[in-house]
Amino acid sequence: ADIEQGRTYGALVHDAMRSVAECRHPTVALICGACIGGGLEIASQCDLRICGQSSRFGIPIKNLGLTMAHGELEGLLALAGKAVTLELLLEGRVFGADDALQKGLVTRVVADDRVEEEAYAAARRIADGAPLVARWHKDFVRRLEPQAPPLTEAERNEGYACFGSEDYRIGVEAFLAKRRPVFKGK
Numbered sequence: 001a002d003i004e005q006g007r008t009y010g011a012l013v014h015d016a017m018r019s020v021a022e023c024r025h026p027t028v029a030l031i032c033g034a035c036i037g038g039g040l041e042i043a044s045q046c047d048l049r050i051c052g053q054s055s056r057f058g059i060p061i062k063n064l065g066l067t068m069a070h071g072e073l074e075g076l077l078a079l080a081g082k083a084v085t086l087e088l089l090l091e092g093r094v095f096g097a098d099d100a101l102q103k104g105l106v107t108r109v110v111a112d113d114r115v116e117e118e119a120y121a122a123a124r125r126i127a128d129g130a131p132l133v134a135r136w137h138k139d140f141v142r143r144l145e146p147q148a149p150p151l152t153e154a155e156r157n158e159g160y161a162c163f164g165s166e167d168y169r170i171g172v173e174a175f176l177a178k179r180r181p182v183f184k185g186k
Helices: 003-021 038-045 070-091 097-102 112-127 131-144 153-158 166-177
Strands: 028-031 034-036 048-052 056-058 108-110
Touching (some): 003 070, 028 112, 038 070, 056 097, 097 108, 108 112
Parallel strands (some): 034 056, 048 108
């Protein structure tokens, strides 16, 4: 992949993330098993996130020599805050459901055999309420969230510079060969 392909991919991902985040109806992520990388990015855009006790979470993107671009990062940062977001991105560690709950990444942890039942029950409780009220509450909360100034084009483009780096090539080769990458910082 080159920088332009990364930019094109990033725009598609950004649009998808915004579509989930800005959905006028409440969204519930039903998480069974691994919620790693893109899965966690998508789940972070949902209003509620319900997982099983054995679920695993993390964003080990650093091992590929990749960055998480701004459009992907927005929802995670809004959900988890600066400290947790940096921990996820800088360490690349994969951890369990209890840690995810403590970090604010999930709303609720239930027994593995109850995840689907609990997620659907939450959706039913939401659906039993007044739809306009649910939409208003989503809008009110979104409006009251702190907002950074809009990114410049140069800032957005920097999110894709990794695709032109030697570290990206090294990371992908190591991933495909199932070995640990040795990055050069280039």
